Structures are given as C-alpha cells and as structure tokens.
Amino acid sequence: xQHRLLYLLAGSLSLLSCSRDGDTAATPSxxxxxxxxxxxxxxxxxxxxxxxxQTRTGxxxxxxxxxxxxxxxxxxxxxxxxxxxxxxxxxxxxxxGQLRLVTAAGVVSAPITxxxxxxxxxxxxxxxxxxxxxxxTNRMVYWSFSEARPGGNLTxxxxxxxxxxxxxxxxxxxxxxxxxxxAGTLHYGGRVVFDRTGNLVISTGERSDLATxxxxxxxxxxxxKVIRITKAGQPAPGNPTFTQAGARPELxxxxxxxxxxxxxxxxxxxxxxxxxxxxxxxxxNRLQAGANYGWPTITYGLEYSGQPIGGAIQQRTGLEQPVYxxxxxVSPSGMAFYTGNRIAEWQNNLFIGALSGQHxxxxxxxxxxxxxxxxxxxxxxxxxxDVTQGTxxxxxxxxxxxxxxxxxxx
Numbered sequence: 001x002q003h004r005l006l007y008l009l010a011g012s013l014s015l016l017s018c019s020r021d022g023d024t025a026a027t028p029s030x031x032x033x034x035x036x037x038x039x040x041x042x043x044x045x046x047x048x049x050x051x052x053x054q055t056r057t058g059x060x061x062x063x064x065x066x067x068x069x070x071x072x073x074x075x076x077x078x079x080x081x082x083x084x085x086x087x088x089x090x091x092x093x094x095x096x097g098q099l100r101l102v103t104a105a106g107v108v109s110a111p112i113t114x115x116x117x118x119x120x121x122x123x124x125x126x127x128x129x130x131x132x133x134x135x136x137t138n139r140m141v142y143w144s145f146s147e148a149r150p151g152g153n154l155t156x157x158x159x160x161x162x163x164x165x166x167x168x169x170x171x172x173x174x175x176x177x178x179x180x181x182x183a184g185t186l187h188y189g190g191r192v193v194f195d196r197t198g199n200l201v202i203s204t205g206e207r208s209d210l211a212t213x214x215x216x217x218x219x220x221x222x223x224x225k226v227i228r229i230t231k232a233g234q235p236a237p238g239n240p241t242f243t244q245a246g247a248r249p250e251l252x253x254x255x256x257x258x259x260x261x262x263x264x265x266x267x268x269x270x271x272x273x274x275x276x277x278x279x280x281x282x283x284x285n286r287l288q289a290g291a292n293y294g295w296p297t298i299t300y301g302l303e304y305s306g307q308p309i310g311g312a313i314q315q316r317t318g319l320e321q322p323v324y325x326x327x328x329x330v331s332p333s334g335m336a337f338y339t340g341n342r343i344a345e346w347q348n349n350l351f352i353g354a355l356s357g358q359h360x361x362x363x364x365x366x367x368x369x370x371x372x373x374x375x376x377x378x379x380x381x382x383x384x385x386d387v388t389q390g391t392x393x394x395x396x397x398x399x400x401x402x403x404x405x406x407x408x409x410x
Contacts, residue, residue, distance in 0.1 A: 030364060033372030035059030043327040044280035047300050047314050050321045053369055055300070057324070060364050060372030067343055068410045069377055071403050072106035072396075079398035080190070081129040081143070081334065084390045086136050092398060093143060095125035101166060102404060104392075114169035116158055119148045122185025127155075128192045128262075128334070128386075130200075132231070140231075141169060144190045144202060152183035155204045155222075157192060157233065175233030176250070178204040178222035182212055187276075191262040191334065195228070196269040199236040201252065202227045203259035203273065206295070216255050216295050219247035224295065226259065226273060226287060228252040240290030255293040255319065261335040266348055272323075274335055274352055277301035278309065280327030284352075285320065286368055294319040300327055324370040330357030334386030340393030342409045351376075353384030353397060360384050360397055360407075377405070 037056035049055050078095035085091055090102045097118040098111040118126050124146030132140035139162045147156040160172035178189075187205030195201050206216040206224030216224025219242040227250045228236040235249035242251060252271075261274030271287040281301020285293055298313050300322075315321065326332070335352040352361040358381060364372030377384070382399035390396050394408035 030366035030371055033058035033060040033364060035061060035372075038373050038375050039326070039328070041328055044302050044306070045300065045327060047327075049300075049325075050315055053324075053371065054322070055325050055327065057370050057373050060362065060374045062343070062345060062362070062374060062376070066345070066409060067407055069380075070406045070408075072104075072406055073102060073108055074401075074403050075108055076100070076102075076398065076402040076404060078125075078400055079402065079404070080125060080127050080385055082386045082388050082396055082398045082404070083129050083131055084388055084396070085131070086391060088391045090388075090390070090396055090404070091129060091131070091141070092404070093126040093129045095127075096120050097126045097145075099126065099129070099143070099169070104406075106404065109166070112162070112167060112169060114160060114163075114172050115143070116145070116147070116172055116174060118145045119153050119185070120146070124153060124185050124188055127188065127190030128202075130192050130194060133194055133198055139164075142192055142200060142231075144188075144192045146185070146188050146190075147174070147177065149177070149181040152181040153185060153188075154178050154181040155188045155190060155202075157200065157202055157229070159231070175231075176202070176227070176229055178202075178225070178227065180221065180223070182207045182209075182223075184209055184212070187258040189256070189259045191260060193262045193264060193271075195264055195271060197236070197238070198231070200229050200231065201262055201271055202229070203256070203262055203275075205258040206256070208258070213296050216257065217292070217297065219244040219251060219254060222248060222250070224254065224256045225251050226253045226256060226262075226271070238289075242290065252289055253287050253291050253293060255295050255297070257295045257299075260333040261352055263335045263337050263350065266337050266339045272335070272337075272350065274332035276331055277325070277327075277329055279304050279306065280329060282326040282329045282332050283322035284324040284332070284350075284363070284370070286323050288320070291320045292318065293322070300325045301329075323368060324363070330359075330361060331355035332361065333384065334388075336387050336389055336395070338389060338395065340389060342393045351387050351395060351397075353387050353399075355383045355385065355400070358383055360387065376407075
C-alpha cells in the first residue's frame with residue numbers, strides 16, 4: 001500500500017509540471033479506469049513517474065461473459081510471430097527456423113521451405129513476420145531473423161514469395177542487416193510491420209552486453225533502433241535526419257533496449273512500440289520520427305544485480321518519456337491494436353503479449369495516455385509471445401509453450 005500511495009502521489013505532483021511532450025497532460029476523452037492497479041507487487045525501484053498514469057494506472061475489467069479464449073492447437077514449437085492471411089489462415093514463425101500455416105480449425109502445415117538459415121541460439125531464431133500490403137496479388141512475405149555473419153550475429157530482414165502450392169518461399173533474399181554484427185545471442189528486437197506509407201518498420205536490440213549497450217545512443221550503429229526501409233531494403237523516403245556525423249539514413253528512432261513489439265495505431269497511423277527493460281522499466285512508446293527514447297541514459301529499471309543503471313536518471317531534456325512503464329516487468333513482446341467490432345469495449349485498445357508476466361495485456365488508451373490496464377488469460381500459465389487480429393475480427397495469440405489461441409465473443 002505504501003508503494004501504491006507513493007506512485008499516486010508522485011504522479012499527481014509530476015502532472016503539474018511535466019508530461020511526455022512538455023505540456024500539461026490533456027484530459028482523456030475516455031474516462032480513466034477506476035479499479036485498483038492490476039500490479040500488486042512492490043516495484044524494484046522507487047523512482048517517481050514523470051506524469052500521472054505513467055505506471056500502475058487504474059485496472060480495467062472486461063466482463064467474463066464478453067469473450068472466450070479457445071486453444072486452436074498446442075503443437076507449435078516455440079512460435080515467435082503470427083500474422084493473418086487474407087483467407088483467414090495464419091502464418092506462424094517458429095524460433096528454430098520453421099514457417100508454418102495454421103487453419104482456423106488448428107491444422108498445422110508441414111514446414112514451408114526456402115528460408116535462409118537462422119542462428120537460433122539464445123534469443124535468436126526466426127522472429128517477426130508480416131505480409132506485403134499487396135499480398136493478395138504478389139504473395140510477398142517479410143520476416144526478421146538472427147543471422148550468423150563474420151564477426152558474430154545480427155538482426156536481418158528477409159523477403160520472398162509464398163509459392164502457389166504454399167510449400168516453399170521462392171527467391172528468398174536478405175534485404176537488410178542491422179550492423180554491426182556482434183558475437184552474442186541476446187536482444188535482437190525482431191518485429192517487422194508495414195506502416196501506412198507502404199514502408200517497413202523494424203526493431204533491433206542493442207545486443208544486451210555492456211560492450212554494445214552504448215550503441216543504442218549512436219546513430220552510426222543500427223543496434224537499439226527502430227528502422228524504416230523500403231520493400232527493397234533502402235532507407236525510406238521521409239526518414240528523419242540525425243545530427244551525428246555518419247548517421248544511418250534508415251534510422252527512425254534511437255535509444256531502445258530490446259524492442260519486441262510494434263503496432264500501427266488504427267486512428268493516427270503512428271508507430272507504437274514496446275521494449276523490455278532490465279529489472280523493471282519495461283516500456284510502451286509512441287514513436288516520433290527522429291526522437292531519442294533514452295536507453296541507457298534514462299530508464300525506470302535497474303541492473304539485474306539491483307544496482308542503478310548509469311547515473312540512475314529517469315528524465316532528461318531531449319530524451320523521450322515512455323507513454324507507460326512496468327515495474328516489476330511483464331516482458332512485453334508482440335502487440336496489436338484491436339479494430340474489430342466483435343467486443344465493442346475493446347475498440348482501439350492495445351493488446352500485448354507478456355512473457356514473464358504470463359498474460360495478455362489489455363491497455364485502454366485515450367489521448368496517447370494509458371487510462372486502464374487489464375490482464376487477460378493469466379490463469380493459463382503461458383508466455384504470450386505475439387498477438388494479431390484475424391480477418392474475422394478475432395484476436396489470435398501464440399505462446400512460447402506452443403499454443404495458438406483464438407479470442408472472440410462467445
């Protein structure tokens with residue numbers, strides 16, 4: 001209770017002087033949830049949030065009779081990414097390097113061949129996946145994976161055509177590599193989505209180690225970044241210009257740790273992103289072109305040892321604040337905005353797979369602020385890795401333990 005009061009008091013005081021954009025926070029058009037915060041454990045750090053509702057916002061509740069979660073299959077092997085095909089089937093990546101199709105009845109295909117080799121050690125493997133906006137006519141698929149290169153491993157983006165017989169990916173090619181390579185197997189990031197301009201947005205991690213961590217702040221490196229490229233792998237038109245000499249033209253934002261979630265806001269078209277913090281300090285960010293999200297200079301987390309990170313700073317001029325953060329961590333992974341009408345109260349809510357949290361996060365967002373949080377499927381005991389909306393308007397989510405769930409009204 002003391003920790004909760006500390007957060008509420010600190011947030012109330014901060015609201016008077018600070019918000020993400022430097023202005024007084026706007027009154028949300030959606031009333032804040034009135035329930036107690038869903039997190040009841042003590043935080044790792046007693047850092048003060050920058051504004052009210054930046055962490056431990058009010059708990060929201062969906063009536064149990066409003067939705068039903070059904071396990072379509074439990075036979076996937078460490079699925080990492082899931083996306084919906086136009087005909088309602090799902091395309092799923094598996095960490096070890098397999099790509100599979102899954103029907104609405106839960107029938108899993110044989111592995112689709114033709115993909116380049118992945119290095120699945122550690123946190124690597126076949127990661128995020130998305131379809132070309134013109135998939136119905138060109139059948140192009142894009143994916144993120146960890147690739148072994150001279151000097152180590154890196155996050156790479158591949159593309160290829162799903163053959164008409166759906167047994168192979170034709171003419172697979174690597175269109176982008178997040179250099180430099182590093183001899184480690186952690187923090188690849190790994191999500192890939194299309195924005196509304198038809199360009200690819202991808203996330204890369206800073207590779208975890210103290211030796212590479214500072215590269216999140218270096219614009220000459222592709223580590224710890226969100227990157228925006230064309231379908232051919234070139235820097236996308238309209239990308240921001242960073243002032244550092246030799247800055248990479250493909251960069252969209254910098255200062256990220258291990259971003260495993262990307263989603264396009266259905267109303268604004270903005271890119272939203274989630275990333276893993278260390279011990280505390282998981283973040284949800286609304287990305288702005290050219291912005292610096294602070295890692296490792298500012299953070300709401302601690303080292304795994306419990307020691308402060310750097311100067312133990314949470315706010316600094318010129319560095320963006322997260323829209324929301326978690327302490328203790330939930331380990332946010334893949335995410336999707338709900339745009340269906342099957343469950344009316346979920347309209348434009350954000351759903352995020354929580355790994356260590358072992359639940360599906362539901363966030364109610366209004367005026368770019370989180371005004372409600374709910375934990376769904378927490379009794380399932382699963383590490384939720386990715387979530388997508390199907391063509392039928394239902395949500396589909398995959399877990400590290402091999403399950404694929406369909407979440408829809410009864």
